[in-house]
Amino acid sequence: MTKRKHQLLTESERDQILAIPTDRDHLARLYTFEPSDIEIIGARRERRNQLGVALQLALLRHPGITLAQLIQDRGAIPHDLAAFVAEQLGLHVTELANYAARDQTMTDHVRELAARLGLRGPTRADIPFMVEAAARTAWATDKGMTIAMGVVTALREARILLPSIGIEPPLPLAARPSIFRRTAAPPKRSSVVLLKRCLAYLPRYALYGEALGRLIDVHRTVPLSALWGDGTTSSSDGQLFHAGGRGAAIGDINARNGNEPGVSFYTHVSDQYDPFASRVIAATAGEAPYVLDGLLYHATGLSIEEHYTDTGGASDHVFGLMPFFGYRFAPRLRDLKDRRLHLLPGQEAGPLLAGMTGDPVAIGHVAAHWNELLRLTTSIRSGTTTASAMLRRLSAYPRQNGLALALREVGRIERSIFMLDWLRDLDLRRRTQAGLNKGEARNALARALFFNQLGELRDRRFENQTYRASGLNLLVAAIILWNTRYLERAVGALAIPDDVARHIAPLGWEHISLTGDYRWNVESRPDPGQLRPLRTPSSLLAA
Numbered sequence: 001m002t003k004r005k006h007q008l009l010t011e012s013e014r015d016q017i018l019a020i021p022t023d024r025d026h027l028a029r030l031y032t033f034e035p036s037d038i039e040i041i042g043a044r045r046e047r048r049n050q051l052g053v054a055l056q057l058a059l060l061r062h063p064g065i066t067l068a069q070l071i072q073d074r075g076a077i078p079h080d081l082a083a084f085v086a087e088q089l090g091l092h093v094t095e096l097a098n099y100a101a102r103d104q105t106m107t108d109h110v111r112e113l114a115a116r117l118g119l120r121g122p123t124r125a126d127i128p129f130m131v132e133a134a135a136r137t138a139w140a141t142d143k144g145m146t147i148a149m150g151v152v153t154a155l156r157e158a159r160i161l162l163p164s165i166g167i168e169p170p171l172p173l174a175a176r177p178s179i180f181r182r183t184a185a186p187p188k189r190s191s192v193v194l195l196k197r198c199l200a201y202l203p204r205y206a207l208y209g210e211a212l213g214r215l216i217d218v219h220r221t222v223p224l225s226a227l228w229g230d231g232t233t234s235s236s237d238g239q240l241f242h243a244g245g246r247g248a249a250i251g252d253i254n255a256r257n258g259n260e261p262g263v264s265f266y267t268h269v270s271d272q273y274d275p276f277a278s279r280v281i282a283a284t285a286g287e288a289p290y291v292l293d294g295l296l297y298h299a300t301g302l303s304i305e306e307h308y309t310d311t312g313g314a315s316d317h318v319f320g321l322m323p324f325f326g327y328r329f330a331p332r333l334r335d336l337k338d339r340r341l342h343l344l345p346g347q348e349a350g351p352l353l354a355g356m357t358g359d360p361v362a363i364g365h366v367a368a369h370w371n372e373l374l375r376l377t378t379s380i381r382s383g384t385t386t387a388s389a390m391l392r393r394l395s396a397y398p399r400q401n402g403l404a405l406a407l408r409e410v411g412r413i414e415r416s417i418f419m420l421d422w423l424r425d426l427d428l429r430r431r432t433q434a435g436l437n438k439g440e441a442r443n444a445l446a447r448a449l450f451f452n453q454l455g456e457l458r459d460r461r462f463e464n465q466t467y468r469a470s471g472l473n474l475l476v477a478a479i480i481l482w483n484t485r486y487l488e489r490a491v492g493a494l495a496i497p498d499d500v501a502r503h504i505a506p507l508g509w510e511h512i513s514l515t516g517d518y519r520w521n522v523e524s525r526p527d528p529g530q531l532r533p534l535r536t537p538s539s540l541l542a543a
Helices: 011-017 024-031 035-042 047-061 067-074 079-089 103-117 124-138 144-157 191-199 203-221 288-296 316-325 363-368 370-382 387-396 402-424 426-449 462-493
Strands: 233-242 262-270 275-282 306-308
Touching: 011 144, 024 047, 024 079, 035 047, 035 079, 047 067, 047 079, 047 103, 067 103, 124 144, 124 462, 203 275, 203 462, 233 275, 233 288, 233 426, 262 288, 262 426, 262 462, 275 288, 275 462, 288 316, 288 370, 288 387, 306 426, 316 370, 316 387, 316 402, 363 370, 363 402, 370 387, 370 402, 387 402, 402 426, 426 462
Parallel strands: 233 306
Antiparallel strands: 233 262, 262 275
16 A cells, blocks of 8 residues: 555554454453453443443553544444453443443543553653654664554553544644754644654664765775774774753763763774764663664674673673574673573582572573564564664563563573683683774774864754764764775885784874864865875984
8 A cells, every 4th residue: 555645654554553453362362351440440330331431441551542533543443342342341332332422421531541540642742752762763774664663662651642643733833843843844733744754854864874884894895904803793882972061860870970961872893993883872771772783783794793892781681682693792791700600400510610600590481482582583683673672671571571581591591601601711801802992992083073062962852962973973984994094005015014903903083183174175185096195204313
């Protein structure tokens, strides 16, 4: 089905978001009432009101809309849903005939039920929240359905009912997000069109990614870069950038960064010094959920096999997910002696490791939830959801959640194997340290380039902060490519051996004028494929 003008989704895709199941098993899983629900429903005197309140209660929980929205969208109440709800109450579907006669009755019931469930309706003030949710999802995909589901998920997690797919109230210009004020014409009034106007700016993300990918792919063809690595290992780390002023973030205290407001740019760097991914995260947020995002969602030809982080990027859930995507995870763990090895049931640690063992791995629990683990990894790989979104959600689940516990147990197996490798493999420890050192050296160059506005991040919107991070990373990659091209020529002119050249990093900036007037002299630009002549200063000892 084709999309009409100003539509982000087709009609079938919109129906999928608001889908009401028809099979009885699915209906039972979503719409079975508990005794407390029956008590709320039974407080109504008339049967039609009992059945109407029951349907309202069911729809508020899933898909998160009101009965009036469902009738407006479909024109009628799905019979399978109405019959299943009526059966639980001992009523007949025909009792619902006159329930929708008075709009005020339906409105009063929705208001009361929403208050009991801790839900609220969407308002104009929620539009920037929805735009940011769409932007975060669009980092990993350009599919309208996936982006829309990202917004729906964010609304459900925030306990906000879904907005109507139809017409929204007119928005005054001052109330619209700044992203819409940059358009030539005012946006249409529907929530779908508002999101589409926002997504019109998302190609800027794609352009940054494409430009970065081209720079990195060219850099990998320079022979000197092969001395630093083969492009199969990488590291990631966060870098704090303070924000100007002191706002609400002053109350967020981070153990490493204090309580200065700011955000962190979380960047992935290959063993050839290429910064192939960067994203904005809160300064107080954990880094572990975002490790996989950079490895899975980048626009370069890199094929990473082994990845390094510091302790902040490691968790049992990350250890558990990495093997499903073919990555070896090698973090530099702090306080390794205080961590526990988790053996399989029946295994003996021996006298040497007896004091380092913890609870045995729950193999039965992993086997019982193996299909769910496969579905999780398939959803991440296909772009239905992002790795960071799922890891954040799993880490927030209670301890009784089966999938979260199963992934933790897989992670414990992987972490235990890694800890044993770490203790006996000196080369692994050296590779990890070298990889993290390259990321730290790259951060020094990024810090030197981030000098505008006193080196502070003045943007408050996630969208604009992302542009800053992407632009900074693109500039770092361009300097690395420039340095590598001229370093290769200098290495050849000075006949520097390879075992020495591999220790020269392309991260210097002393030869670059960062401040002052920028003049672009097109006439002095060398021909395509040519380089500028090297500067060869005369020796002070020359006659």
